[in-house]
Amino acid sequence: MENNKKIKWGIVGLGNIAQQFASELQLIESAEIYAVASRNIDKAQDFANEFKCPKAYGSYDELFQDTEVDILYIATPHDSHAELTIKALENNKNVLCEKPLALHYKDVEQMVATAKKQNKFFMEAFWTRFNPSMQETLEHIRNGAIGEVKYVNADFSIKFENPDNTRMTDMKLGGGALMDIGVYPLFLAYLILGIPKEILAKSQFYSTGADAQTSIILQYENAQAVLHSSFLYTCNVDATISGTKGRINLDPLWFMTESYSLTQGDQKTKFDKPTLGKGYTYEIEECHACLRANKKESDLWSHQNSLELAKIIEDVKTQIGLQYS
Template sequence: MENNIKIKWGIVGLGNIAQQFASELQLIESAELCAVASRNISKAQDFANQFQCPKAYGSYDELFHDENIDILYIATPHDSHAELTIKALQNNKHVLCEKPLALHYNDVLQMINTAKKHNKFFMEAFWTRFNPSIRETLEHIQNGSIGEVKYVNADFAITFENPDNTRMTDIKLGGGALMDIGVYPLFLAYLILGKPQEILAKSNFHATGADTQTSIILQYEKAQAVLHASFLYTSNVEATISGTKGRINLDPLWFMTESYSLTQGDQKTKFDRPTLGKGYTYEIEECHACLRANKMESELWSHQNSLELSAIVEEVKNQIGLVYS
């Protein structure tokens, strides 16, 4: 794909996160939103009008068959990610799919295998991975700035209005703290420490069976991670990475942070890294870079990364007794 040609995007599922993503697409000169799809044509048309998008479809299949589209952003609820991603890939579309990729590890494996079979780019939309502060944090760790990492602590607890009547408690849609926001702290621990040797997890539950708060300890040979997620109350939404020579503190909200600090002994250095837009822009640019280089996956967040994180989530799910049909 030539560098001077705009990359044509389509969006599948037009909820709140799709609204944010479409806004961020407008900040990228090389991106063009060309089509959107909803199961409700009126909703699709309203969305298209809002973002000056030329095509609106009342079914996902119509968008899958649009030959003008280069890459699709899957922004539907978790339970439909696997089915829609596989259909999109089978119709020769590159895919960026919202996290978590699926409710079950085997579905993630099938999604990746389908992408490989059809020779299409496929990535999980873990936008935090491409955040400038997160990338610099990894550089500090790799350069030995804080020594050997011994401890990661990350929380993500925010209050949702009327959670009894939202997808957060709808088990059929993949609701629950773990799948919606708990994957973020797990992602950070995995990004820094890799696969744990042992996982310990406990949860409290809603009447629907969705977890309302989940706490997790990841045990490594020489390190630990302590993580927490809930949608019933607020927390600091901070993250700390501690090593033998110092620590890094990611300022709130850490998963979309625009600043962090590096502490070494008595010296504390603050780094301000403002993001372009909310920060989805960086994963969009990564998709573009991969497509122009004819890559099937990102080196920064690979298929293997998604598989390994999915396996961790699956074990947490099994330990707390979270069941999706």
């Protein structure tokens, strides 16, 4: 792909997350919001008008068949990620799909296999991976600034006053705290410590079968992670990574933080890392860099990373008895 050519994005599913993503696309000079699709043509046209987008479609299939689109962003509810991603890839589209990639590990396997078969770029939209504070945190750890990591603690809890009859508790749409927000703490533990030896998890549930809150301990050879997610209350949403020589504290909201601190003995250093927009901009730029280099996956968040995290999530689901159809 030519370096001076704007990359044309198509957006599939036009809910709140798509609104945020489209706003961030407008901050990237090399990006163009070219086409959007909803199952409701009026909604698609309103979205297109708001973001000055040339094309609006009343079905996803129409967007998949638009040959001008360089890459698709899948922003539909969790339950449809796998089906739509596979269909998009089979229509020779590059794909950035919202997290979690799917409700079942086997579906993630199929998504990755399809991307490889079609030889198209495919990435899970774990935007936190590309956050400047997260990049620097990993660099500090690699450089031994906090010694050997022994403990990761992260939570993500936000209270929903009326969760009934919403996507948050609808099992058909992949509802529940684990899949909606619990994947973030799991992502951090995996990013820092890798695949655990053992998983211990417990949950409380809504009457629908979706988890209202879930607590997880990940046991490693020489470390532990304690993680939590909930729809029942709002917490600090911070994270701590502790090692033998110090610790790193990611300030709230840690998954999109613009600051963190490094503590070594009595010395505490604060780092401010303002983001461009909310921070989706960095995963967008990563997609652009991969497309221009003709890469089919990111080195920073690879297919294997997505597969391994999906397997951890699957094991947590088994532990707590969470079953999606």
